[in-house]
Amino acid sequence: MMEHGERVIIEGVEFKAALTIRSDIGLLALHGAKEGGTAELVHEVAARTGATALVFTQPFGSPVHIPSHRMSEAPCEALREFLSHVSLTVSLHGHLRPEAPRSIFLGGANREAARVLGRPLALLVPAFDTVTDLELIPNGLRGLNPHNPVNLTRAGGVQVELPLAARTSRPERVQGAPETPPRAVADALATGVGKLTAERLG
Template sequence: MTGNVRTENVLIEGTEFAAALTIRSDIGLLALHGSKEGGTAELAQEVAARTGAGCLVFTQPAGDPVHIPSHRMAVPHCEALREFLASVTVVVSLHGHLRPEFPRTIFLGGGNRAAASILADGLAPLAPPFDTVTDLAAIPSGLRGLHPRNPVNLARAGGVQLELPLSARTQRPEKVQGAPDLPPPTVTAALTAAVERLAADRPG
């Protein structure tokens, strides 16, 4: 399923972002830090295209990418974010972590715990080499995605924040300037199946 991509240039805390929005269905893939957390933008776009989900990806077109915390990305003047959140029921927000003690762990945070469980079941075929964690107590506090202003929690039914280790979101151990980060095909396929399962179950 295709959709028309609309891009909005928006300034957030002095940093210029390009927000690429595609409206399709009531499930939406979100990548807030597409330029900073390699592979998240590409994974969000590919999975959204395969599943017919909506998609919103933020990238930084100029300069060294900076990381603005998710809850501070929810600025009222970003029309693309407002439209995205109004069009979806559940958000699947993709992030990258570099926790050296968890090099193969995918954490599933966010406020919609029923959706997190469904996605975790769909990602189970990735084990090994990856394992998934849904127990909030076992997720590092900075990766839980529970802030009420985090966009993952602003849709009608909230959403799930997936924190992906580097090896789950790019096949490039070193960043190549100008080259896209290509997520591993196994991760793309598993997340596609997980989002399809989520769409079929539609948890509230």
Template sequence: MHTERVTIEGAAFLTTLHLAGPIGLLALHGSVEGGTAELAREVAARTGATLLTFTQPTGPPRHIPSTRMSPCAPLTAFLTHTTLTVSLHGHNRRSAPRTIYVGGSNRPAARLLATALADSPFTPVTTLSGIPHPLRGLHPDNPVNRTRDGGVQLELPVRARTTHPVRTEPEVPPRVVVDALEAVVRTLMEREGSHR
């Protein structure tokens, strides 16, 4: 596990990188979208996936859009090492408190994730026309799409990323989401291994 401080658009970030399996778990907005870094860490630890999280340990957290997260050394190492990314984000859409939007360029992997979440208390949406445009994660400059096989952008409501909706430390992701994500990452790792 390697930690490194980086500065992007004047904001100081602490990155945590662990290079492991070919599937990568990415949390670009760990301090702004509570629970995403914790969810990425837990699933990576369970599956042996590669992990990269960005947090802002000091000052008020700033949200820098994914497409503007510059290719700092940890992100470059992550994108070079992994073949498919699962990028974890949070949304706060009041009209969709139980909806998980499953975007990103790898649509087969997105559907696999949606199937794993189908029995959860949350509603996965994979139809791109049903995902709000800013949450689709399709831009080519978005890190989720910059690995060989692209990736899946999960936009999680508050209750799908933490069991503590009122901000507390540490955030604890709901077990049902952790378990579903773990199962899919394991499947993707097995498929990736068979293609090598």
């Protein structure tokens, strides 16, 4: 296992990128400071499954959301190393769509991997609606931009968009405190990543 930390400026915003190299399945949180719970889920699921993990956080100021496809243009050695090492990416994001507060959307270019990852989510977290049909995923959450890091690894990947209730167990966020994602969601993601590893879809 190798670990690498880096501070990088993206569009005038300072980020901390934390990379842990393990297997060729990669877990990614591009907006770990803005989309609460995604960083914590990446760290936990990666540790449980032996996956590589890359988490971006913002150590200073109010978190800013920079679109994923623009993050890939940053001069970030950690991201370049992640993309060269990993064959299949699972990128965790958070959404706040008021019309879909219980929906987990699985986008990204690798549709077979999305279906494999979606099965344990549907089974183990039945309180949420797991959506893998691209036609039913809002355009802005489909994760299909070819410059999005989730699609830049050899086998592409899966963009997992989690509603607030699927990524934090606290109704109100305490600034600077780590989130506590629901146990069932962490378990389902770990099971799904394990299946992706076993089936070698990457």
